[in-house]
Amino acid sequence: MSAPRIACLDLDTFFVSVERLLDPSLEGKPVVVGAAPGHRGVVTACSYEVRALGVRSGMAIREAVRLAPRAIYLPTRHGVYAPYSRRVREVLERNAPQVQAASIDEFYLDFSGCERLYHAAGDVDGDATIERTARAITAAIKREIGLPASVGIGATRAIAKIASGVAKPAGVRMVRGGEERGFLAPLPARKFPGIGPVTEERLRRACVTTLGDLVGLPPGPVRARFGGLVEIVEAEMGGAGASYLARDRPAFLEHDPEGATGGSISNERTFAHDVGDPDAVERQLLALVERVCWRARSRGIRARTVTLRLRWADFVTVTRGRTLATPTFQDADVWPAARALLRAAQDERPAVPVRLVGAKLSGLVLATQLELPLAAPPPGAVARATVDNAVDEVRDRYGFDAIRLGATEGRQRWLDARPAAPEVAPARQPRRR
């Protein structure tokens, strides 16, 4: 039997909690963080007061306003929340041997290897010690930072994560070794990480509502249809999380820079109103290309593949990609490819207005791993690269929007005038965080 050793700590309604720290008058009131009412967008986070009215994160803001017209609507301010997340992490690192951030408001703690410590304390299996530690951690986060948090504890990451949801708000829930099946079986299938709305509906049509229903499917075609999923849930019920969330991967590319080729850098924008003018879409795409390239440069990462994302007014969405011969982080290399992809896609449905456009870089490689070309840069290239570097430095310090580049047509000529050679300027050092 596997003893619980993984904890999942989740900050309750994190963005709302931070907004309340900054403005205590919001305490106890219905609060929605997300897009502005009347605009296109969704709910990013919401307080329990509005959840009681049916509001959920991910819901269209329009729908939230309909359900909770008197709630207080606040814009999402990512830059404000990140420092609080870092402070939480510091508390965790003081109290747990291993900490991994899964997102801005979710952390995994691994207590493996602490058995001798527990034994010395007279705690045979360690359960009591881990649970006590979890309570001490949530108390410290509340006392030192002011944020409520919930913790789930179990043998695997999946069990711990599900338990943290059950523990909310501001609770601790431990699933002891051997209790996994009894804990999971009555839960709605949707609670299992990886089962989303689509799979939930497929399961519902097979008369499967709970995780117990799922593993209880009799042998036959229906069970076979969900075969992989049944195996995964079965393993979790046995406390053996050799699958799924237990697949430990580095959480962040920054932590695994050696030869990292996975990952992607993308930005996309939904227009306030659907856009019928192809030139206007092109201008927005150029701004997005400049943004993703800047992000790649400031991380010292080049990309081999450029992908365009386009969503038309009727919500039909396509992605179109192209892989370049040489990895790059230069606007002048990425832009022609992105523009060609956009024009080809626009040609497929010329009369339909565009709702969203996006640019993505993938096939990432560390810039320092590349061999530099031996050829001397062509005339003018160094001067242009110097200007680009100066723009980058301002943006690294003050953010992408600190500098607006000139009229797009002039900018396009500037890009077209640049050599397509990927390396004209010395590689910049990755930005320190």
Add this chain to the structure above:
DNA sequence: TCTGGGGTCCTAGGACCC
């Protein structure tokens, strides 16, 4: 005037090579 934005992972088919 329904449906954000940043990601990860998986699948599947076709090209191409051996």
Add this chain to the structure above:
DNA sequence: TCTGGGGTCCTAGGACCC
């Protein structure tokens, strides 16, 4: 003049997560 596989790369789409 009929028929293999396996492996890798590329592309496109889709489910899911926070």
